[in-house]
Amino acid sequence: MLNIGDGDKFALSQLGQEHVQASELVELDWIAPDQALRDNRTTLALLPPQAYMLHELSQFRRWQDLARRAELLDRTVADRSMEPVLSRRSDGRVVALFPGDRAYPDMQENERPGDADLFCREPHAPGLHRMEMDPAPAGGFLATNLIRTVTYGQPRL
DSSP states (O other): OOBOOTTOHHHHHHTTOOOOOGGGOSOOOOOOHHHHHHHHTTTOOBOHHHHHHHHHHTTOSBHHHHHHHHHHBOHHHHTSOOOOEEEEOTTSOEEEEOTTOTTOOOGGGTOOOOHHHHOOSOTTSSSOEEEEEEEOTTSSEEEEEEEEOSOTTOBOO
């Protein structure tokens, strides 16, 4: 849970300021990223962009730490498209490949990764930037697992 104290005027001012399209909203609840990821294991279906951001946000306990991390990002990398390529494995799980993953296809040549490229037997192997997940019955995905061993979008130090 991000720690937002009474003195954090900016963060407090953002509460209740959600702006969403009614067609995209089923239910609105303000919960911590790590709680959302726990719920994602069983009941809360997510799409890859939301799951990815929750995995990123769950690393921080205070919004000030998140703001400091954002200041360090290499904007030339962080501003690039993060469009995932979804592929179904032979075991039924879906893999979202992100730019930088060794199996991310060259879209100009209409490549698709093979089944062997989608299985991650070594989660610490170099060149991985993907999310493994299970299709949810009503849409979206459950049990998302982010695997990243590339430095795509990481801070400049």
